[in-house]
Amino acid sequence: MMGLQIFVRLLLLTCLLQTGVRSVKDSVFVYSRIGDVALLPCTKPISAGCSSVTWTFFRGGLVRYSEEVTRGRVNPDSDKSSRTTVTSNCSLVLSDLTVEDAGSYVCMENKEAVTDAYLSLLSVRSGSPITELRPGGNLFLTCILFTYYDAGSCKSYSNVIRVNWLDEDGKQLPRDDRRHKVTENTRCNVTLLINLQAEDNNRKWSCQVDTTENKKVTFLDFRSSFLFQNTLTDQTVKPPVTEECLAELPISRIVLCAVLPLMVCIVGFFTWKSDHKRAKISAAVIELQDVY
Incomplete structure (x- = not known):
């Protein structure tokens, strides 16, 4: 009895394969570099507007699954949304690639898988x-x-x-x-x-x-x-440069070196003159006091 059931299942499976009732999808391997742009193709003709298309993302190891495109539109909740676009033939374009973008992408039409696109990214570190x-x-x-x-x-x-x-x-x-x-x-x-x-x-x-x-x-x-x-x-050791007003200094520093001493002299002259005048006035006041 068990052998008959197995035979019937095999016969049904053979009939399904012969009548074309099976899911056939393409596998594409895409290689790019960190920071570059990658084109993930949806390899079979799809209805205009891509309204029946969904793109999913899966990353092995630390398992992660997400839906990047729904009904032909980029999912705004995806962390890739700002770097993702959908072409007129429903292919997926990812820009400014990061390590986290490496993974398996599936293009589906009406929930039927059309293309598996496997993205691998190259990186060089020093x-x-x-x-x-x-x-x-x-x-x-x-x-x-x-x-x-x-x-x-x-x-x-x-x-x-x-x-x-x-x-x-x-x-x-x-x-x-x-x-x-x-x-x-x-x-x-x-x-x-x-x-x-x-x-x-x-x-x-x-x-x-x-x-x-x-x-x-x-x-x-x-x-x-x-x-x-x-x-x-x-390497040769060079002597330290002293703070002098050399000819190769910028013009602004040459002017400063020339004007600064002059300003000091002027301020000193007027200070001396003012002090001398105050001293004469004080002497005159003292003489008047002595007279009275």
């Missing part, structure tokens, strides 16, 4: 203090691809995605040599340690995302601009 940006210093860079499920782990795409560090010529840096050390924490979390030399000033280092379907889907550059052009041993 762990070195700015004083290390000089010849002889160490530059520590971390490149992370924030995936829709778990940032930096690539769990769901372990054989699909890889993050690499490249030099200025676009060549992959060696894992470990005299100047570079590349550490792959995961396929989507790779660190680079560089022992800087003088020629590295303003040099470009690139973190690139490769997939099995498409080489170089996105990349992000970092330039090692030096704070100090020379090391401390190369």
Whole structure:
């Protein structure tokens, strides 16, 4: 009896598949960079005006679900509302991307899923203090691809995605040599340690995302601009500048240096004159008192 029930269910499922009664949706993988703009396509033709379209957002790990677009209009309660627009073909555009935007987006028409769009975002961070940006210093860079499920782990795409560090010529840096050390924490979390030399000033280092379907889907550059052009041993000690009215001073300071002593002399003259006059008057008063 149990075998007959299983056979009937399989027969019904086969009939449904043959008659086309099934949900078919597209999967799209979108890669962008923190701060950039991402276009999430709704891949199938939808009725004009997008009034039947809903976009939902899901982020794995710390589970989060929200409805970003309802009936073709951006949800004002969404924390992405100010950065979200809907195109004429009902695709979703996100601007000023942040880490929290990485996730799974679903375009639905009349509650039927049309497109799954998986957004991953690339970020490069420097762990070195700015004083290390000089010849002889160490530059520590971390490149992370924030995936829709778990940032930096690539769990769901372990054989699909890889993050690499490249030099200025676009060549992959060696894992470990005299100047570079590349550490792959995961396929989507790779660190680079560089022992800087003088020629590295303003040099470009690139973190690139490769997939099995498409080489170089996105990349992000970092330039090692030096704070100090020379090391401390190369710097010359200059004598302190004294507060004098030199020729190279601004005109306003030259005028001040010239006028200030003159003003002091004038004030001193009038003060002396006033004191001298008061002294003469006092002497005259004393003489009159003596007469009387």
